[in-house]
Amino acid sequence: MDEKKQPIEAPSQDEQLELFFYHFKHNFYRAEQVYKRLSKKKGNFSFKLELNKEKGGKVSYNVPDEQTAKEFAVSMSRFLLPDSSLNIDNLLRTLQQLSTDTEYQDFLINVNQCLNKVKEGQFPVIMNNKQLRADDVFVELSSNVLFANDIDAAKYLDKLRNDPITGNLKWSLYYGYCLDVFKILSIIIDYLEKHDIHPPRIDRKNHCIFCKTTDGNFSSVEHVIPESIGNETLFLPRGYVCDNCNTRISKLEQDFVNSLPISMVKIFFGSVGKKGKLPSAKFSNVHLQRISPNAITMRYHVGAKSIPKATELPEGGYKLKLSLTTQFNPHIIARVLFKMGLGIVATDRGREEALHPRYDPAREYILNGGHFPNRLAIFKESHPSNVSKIEGAINNKEGTFIHFELLGARFIIGLEPNPKNMINEQLLDQAYVFDLWKDKPEPLHGSVKRTS
Ligand SMILES: [Zn+2]
Known part of the structure; x- marks a missing residue:
C-alpha cells in the first residue's frame, strides 16, 4: 500500500486465539464434508496382508474412491503436515489455553496419549530394523506424491510400485493416519461443543x-x-x-x-x-x-x-x-x-x-x-x-x-x-x-x- 498507510494495531492475543479457533473449525468441517462423501462411496479403507511360504508376503490396500480419498488427504494435510499452523500438536497446545477446568485438561492429556499411539500407525511395521511410523509416512508420501510436481511424483510412484509390499504398507499407513486423526478431531469438536468451551468472546x-x-x-x-x-x-x-x-x-x-x-x-x-x-x-x-x-x-x-x-x-x-x-x-x-x-x-x-x-x-x-x-x-x-x-x-x-x-x-x-x-x-x-x-x-x- 502507499506510504501514507496508518499502522493498524497488531491483533491482541484474544483476537489471535479467535482466528485460530475459527481456522480449526473451518478446516475440520471441510474435512468432515469430504469424509461424508467418502462414506457414501462403495467399499472401505482396507488393508490385507497375506503370507505365503513360496511366494513371500503380499500386501494390498483398498480405498473407496481414489479421487475422494486424495481430497480427504489434502483436507487433512492442514492438520498433519508439521509446517502447517494447524498442525495437530500445535492445535492441542493452543486448545489448552481455552479453559483451566481440570476435567478439560485431563481430556486433552488423554487425547495426546491417543494421538501418540496413532502416530505410530495402526499396526507395527519394522523395516530395515526401523519402525515405520504413520506420521513420518504421511509427510513422506505427501511431499513426494501429493504435493510434488508431476514428474517427481511419477518417479516416486514407480519406485513404490517396484516394491509393492512397502508401497502398499505405506499407503495403508497413510490413509489410516488420516482417518485416525480425523476421528480424534471429531472427538475434540464434540467435547468443546458439549461443554461450551470456546475462546473468550471479543467485544x-x-x-x-x-x-x-x-x-x-x-x-x-x-x-x-x-x-x-x-x-x-x-x-x-x-x-x-x-x-x-x-x-x-x-x-x-x-x-x-x-x-x-x-x-x-x-x-x-x-x-x-x-x-x-x-x-x-x-x-x-x-x-x-x-x-x-x-x-x-x-x-x-x-x-x-x-x-x-x-x-x-x-x-x-x-x-x-x-x-x-x-x-x-x-x-x-x-x-x-x-x-x-x-x-x-x-x-x-x-x-x-x-x-x-x-x-x-x-x-x-x-x-x-x-x-x-x-x-x-x-x-x-x-x-x-x-x-x-x-x-x-x-x-x-x-x-x-x-x-x-x-x-x-x-x-x-x-x-x-x-x-x-x-x-x-x-x-x-x-x-x-x-x-x-x-x-x-x-x-x-x-x-x-x-x-x-
Ligand atoms: Zn451487510
Missing part, C-alpha cells in the same frame, strides 16, 4: 462494511479472497460483514470462480474449496479436472472449438492466453473484485476507512449490481502460480486503484468513481479493458493499428 462493534448495518447477525469471519483461489491468511474479523451480505456475496463469488479467467487458472493452482473438492471447470468443449494437487485431466467433446490455450514455458510453468467467450460477464468479475478491494481497504486501513462515503457507490455496485462509473482491466496473459495477492494505492485525492494477482490472473479496478482507470496504448495491448458504466461492456480497442 467488537458490529458494523457491516458492505451494507453499513449495525443490526442483525454477524456470525462469521469473512475471507477477503474466495477460498478456492485463496490466500488463507487474509480475513476480516467477525463483526465486519453481516450474515445477509455474506450469503449474498458468496453466491456472487461462486459465479466469479466459475467464470474466465479464474475458472482456468484455478485448475492449475487452486486448492480445495469450501466443500473440500479439488477444482474442475467445464467449458463448451472441454472438461478439466484436477485429480490430485499435481495432476489434471482434460476431456474434450467432439467438435471442440477454442479454449484458453496453455503453453509450457522452457523455464518451467505455464503461460495461458485468454480468449473471451460470449458468456463472459465483466460485471460479475468486477463486483467480486470490488468486494475484495473493499475488504483490503478494511484490513489495511481499518474499518472506518472502508466505511467512508467515498466507497458508497462501490458498496451499491457490489450488493445490487448495475453499473459503476470506472473501468476494469483484465490482463490477457496469465502465468498460473499458487499465489493470490492484492496490492493497492489508497489515496483520497487520487482515487483508489487496486491490483489483483489471483493464481496468476491479473486485474486492475478503480474502487472510487473518480478518477478513471487510465487507458493507453500499452494497457490496451496487454489487457481487455471494460467501461463498467455500460450494460454490456465490450473490450475497448486501441486507436493505433499495429503492423507486426
Whole structure:
C-alpha cells in the first residue's frame, strides 16, 4: 500500500486465539464434508496382508474412491503436515489455553496419549530394523506424491510400485493416519461443543462494511479472497460483514470462480474449496479436472472449438492466453473484485476507512449490481502460480486503484468513481479493458493499428 498507510494495531492475543479457533473449525468441517462423501462411496479403507511360504508376503490396500480419498488427504494435510499452523500438536497446545477446568485438561492429556499411539500407525511395521511410523509416512508420501510436481511424483510412484509390499504398507499407513486423526478431531469438536468451551468472546462493534448495518447477525469471519483461489491468511474479523451480505456475496463469488479467467487458472493452482473438492471447470468443449494437487485431466467433446490455450514455458510453468467467450460477464468479475478491494481497504486501513462515503457507490455496485462509473482491466496473459495477492494505492485525492494477482490472473479496478482507470496504448495491448458504466461492456480497442 502507499506510504501514507496508518499502522493498524497488531491483533491482541484474544483476537489471535479467535482466528485460530475459527481456522480449526473451518478446516475440520471441510474435512468432515469430504469424509461424508467418502462414506457414501462403495467399499472401505482396507488393508490385507497375506503370507505365503513360496511366494513371500503380499500386501494390498483398498480405498473407496481414489479421487475422494486424495481430497480427504489434502483436507487433512492442514492438520498433519508439521509446517502447517494447524498442525495437530500445535492445535492441542493452543486448545489448552481455552479453559483451566481440570476435567478439560485431563481430556486433552488423554487425547495426546491417543494421538501418540496413532502416530505410530495402526499396526507395527519394522523395516530395515526401523519402525515405520504413520506420521513420518504421511509427510513422506505427501511431499513426494501429493504435493510434488508431476514428474517427481511419477518417479516416486514407480519406485513404490517396484516394491509393492512397502508401497502398499505405506499407503495403508497413510490413509489410516488420516482417518485416525480425523476421528480424534471429531472427538475434540464434540467435547468443546458439549461443554461450551470456546475462546473468550471479543467485544467488537458490529458494523457491516458492505451494507453499513449495525443490526442483525454477524456470525462469521469473512475471507477477503474466495477460498478456492485463496490466500488463507487474509480475513476480516467477525463483526465486519453481516450474515445477509455474506450469503449474498458468496453466491456472487461462486459465479466469479466459475467464470474466465479464474475458472482456468484455478485448475492449475487452486486448492480445495469450501466443500473440500479439488477444482474442475467445464467449458463448451472441454472438461478439466484436477485429480490430485499435481495432476489434471482434460476431456474434450467432439467438435471442440477454442479454449484458453496453455503453453509450457522452457523455464518451467505455464503461460495461458485468454480468449473471451460470449458468456463472459465483466460485471460479475468486477463486483467480486470490488468486494475484495473493499475488504483490503478494511484490513489495511481499518474499518472506518472502508466505511467512508467515498466507497458508497462501490458498496451499491457490489450488493445490487448495475453499473459503476470506472473501468476494469483484465490482463490477457496469465502465468498460473499458487499465489493470490492484492496490492493497492489508497489515496483520497487520487482515487483508489487496486491490483489483483489471483493464481496468476491479473486485474486492475478503480474502487472510487473518480478518477478513471487510465487507458493507453500499452494497457490496451496487454489487457481487455471494460467501461463498467455500460450494460454490456465490450473490450475497448486501441486507436493505433499495429503492423507486426
Ligand atoms: Zn451487510
